[in-house]
Amino acid sequence: MAWLRALARLSRPSNKFSFSPPPPSFSTAAASFPATPPPAPVAGNIAGLGPTVHGKEKPRVVVLGSGWAGCRLMKSIDTNIYDVVCVSPRNHMVFTPLLASTCVGTLEFRSVAEPIGRIQPAISHAPGSYFFLARCASLDPESHTVHCETVTDGTISASLEPWKFQVSYDKLVIALGAEASTFGINGVKEHATFLREVHHAQEIRRKLLLNLMLSDVPGISEEEKRRLLHCVVIGGGPTGVEFSGELSDFITSDVHERYTHVKEYIHVTLIEANEILSSFDVRLRQYATKQLTKSGVRLVRGIVKDVQPENIILNDGTKVPYGLLVWSTGVGPSEFTKSLELPKSPGGRIGVDEWLRVPSIQDTFAIGDCSGFLESTQKTVLPALAQVAERQGKYLARLLNQIGKAGGGYANQAKNIDLGDQFVYKHLGSMATVGRYKALVDLRQSKEAKGLSLAGFVSWFIWRSAYLTRVVSWRNRFYVAINWLTTLIFGRDISRI
Template sequence: MKVQCETVTDGAEPLKPWKFEISYDKLVIALGAKPTTFGIQGVEEHAIFLREVYHAQEIRRKLLLNLMLSDVPGVSEEEKSRLLHCVVVGGGPTGVEFSGELSDFIQRDVRQRYSHVKNYIHVTLIEANEILSSFDDRLRHYATKQLTKSGVRLVRGIVKDVKAQKIILNDGTEVPYGLLVWSTGVGPSPLVNSLPLAKAPGGRVGVDEWLRVPSVQDVYSIGDCSGFVESTGKPTLPALAQVAERQGKYLANLLNKIGKAGGGRANGAKEYKYEDPFVYKHLGSMATLGRYKALVDLRQSKEGKGLALAGFTSWFIWRSAYLTRVLSWRNRFYVAINWATTFVFGRDITRI
């Protein structure tokens, strides 16, 4: 069995695509997901998603460009306000974290360095329902209060249309913007949609309890692009790294066992007796709000028992958790120093 591939190159002089095939014995589909736009016109053209590294680079470029444009002599007050209005659509953890951090950055750095903008630059977060709906009421209220305190304007509304310089809400309100960041969740990519395989609710690649794609030999799927087929009776798992990572480890283990049992070749696992299915245990959710504040909820569900905190301690837990997940020990040490000095002196003195 084969996968058809084509090279993709970026840059000033992209290479001509080169087509090739890769034969496989076992195939794992782990294509991730795409940002959802709900078919709203203008989102793809005018908004920046929060997904890939180049999105972050584009956000930085646009923000700096708008800061410079707003300083051009003769720019009207109205245009200045528009250029410096940063709008985030989507109040899930990603949209909230981004709004909090952006507002922090504006309060601490931008207002100091670009003093001419301090009365014009604002962050607005637009959400159709309530922000952070996966957290309980107490944590949500804390987040709302904290974001408002740090200067983020929260607007309850549904975006109907996106134009080059303004968005239009369901009730007809027009919101002019200079930077528009779109973070309303993810859905299956066009490639996943086009695959003639069993599908799980939400259009993901369907898998059984062992992460196998039903009725297709030797094909498995994990991560954001996969979901349990209805017949398993299991719910769709959230699009989270903690799911993808554990599915990856589980599948690596399973494939090693199959290999050791002599089933490594294509069609070789027909007789293999699959035993322990994949079981997901949620480790909890965290979201940072900026200004050394965060939410941590380590319960299995909103109603369950366990640790659910908000404030500085949560921020400390959040930061420590991420620090232990990334970087080498040497770099963790540098980050810890940077973080401690930022906290103690109000700025990163290691950069002086």
């Protein structure tokens, strides 16, 4: 063990190599700090971004919103010409066609959320481009200024007040989207859950799993079990039908295996005032009705008159108990959109002309679900669809790039510039999944037109392939593909987190 004794001697501390650190030296001279950045421009004692300086700064495009329209515009805008500032209460875009799949664990939530910084990298690193987690409070078209306040929802400190600031713009793009229509029905906002944002899907998933676990607790009455496990979906559009299909798949594939004690109590009811999927071909509607019924979804035709904490009341007086209520009856203009003193299209959206400009005010455009053609254009208001918003965002980015290259990027400089072709929308078709590896594909350009319509497994494969390629980034495409494969092999994730 001589080697061990030698190692011990070497490891002992030795005064030969020990030292004491020198005492710290102090200086009475002023400390040197990096230069303090200049304060943000202010106007009227409110901080913010002031007007751009011609020749020294790039013209600034301010985008209100981070939905399909706004994000598609930011993706294609030429950041060599413009600085981009996005103001939105969320820092990501939601890939809404796959949102229903996250409610039951087929996909994870991050698979359908794309950060704004990945869509337009300039926002993360360019000196004059920013993302502000805020909402627009008011507009001042005369001074080309947007007044904003920060979003404090979910902060730890309840006493944190919103911080107000303003942003000057050279070009303003209003892409605020829409909000779920409640038709003024009492109790909807208090007791129903919408399906438009990631936090809505998270709430649905938590409530669904909570009800499954509570119904398994000893002492729960039969009636209460049936109420807790009764999932009611209001609205027979694509979102409501797809969620019902996902829910029926979840019940068949996962609940029957993992919650065998209560599997006979869980049911899904889809309530629609007219026909489900009214924009689809008649043959496809009939197929969807047959497939959903076969999957165990109960279809009810009726109109909701009142929503109570545990029951909904239909127009014929029927009382429907529920444990989970999902509201998916279409969208309409938000209260903020209605409050703007701007021209309005039929239905209350912000009115735009053929080039998506807001008439009567300079350098302002509106795209997506918050906008619609004015009656003077003699064009119909386009439906609130993702493909409409995406195409408008792509068109407007190209138009703004054209204006910028022609020297009209700064405020009030685009009056005499030829804008070129007007925006023309051509419908590419509609798709919806109905569960059990079945889907609908309607390639008609309108309800009255003739075209190819498919239903069944082939349509389901087309549906998945199309949306996988439409997911914004390769990162999220990878997430979606892996989630689908994991669900196929191991089943859905039923963790309540």
